[in-house]
Amino acid sequence: MTTNTTNVAVPVAQAQSPSDLANTFGPTLFGTELRVFLLVFTLIVTWxxxxxxxxxxxxIIVALCLVPVMFTVLLLITVGK
Incomplete structure (x- = not known):
C-alpha cells in the first residue's frame, strides 16, 4: 500500500523555522496565477x-525593445505556430 505524502502539512508547533512554514504553505497560498499577476504588476509599476x-x-526604450518581440510574434502567427 502506498501513501502520498507530498501534500502533508507541517503543524505550526512542529515547525523548526519560518522557512519550514513558507515551504509548506507557500505553494498553496501563492498559486501560479498569483505569481504571474504579481510579476506583471511589478513590471508595470517599475515601468x-x-x-x-x-x-x-x-x-521609448521599452517600446523599442518590444519591436523584435512583436516581429517574432507576427512571424509565428504568419507561419501558423
Missing part, C-alpha cells in the same frame, strides 16, 4: 516609476 523618473526615454 511607471521609470517613466516618472526619466520621462520619455524610459517610455
Amino acid at each position: 511607471g516609476l521609470a517613466i516618472a523618473t526619466w520621462g520619455y526615454p524610459a517610455l
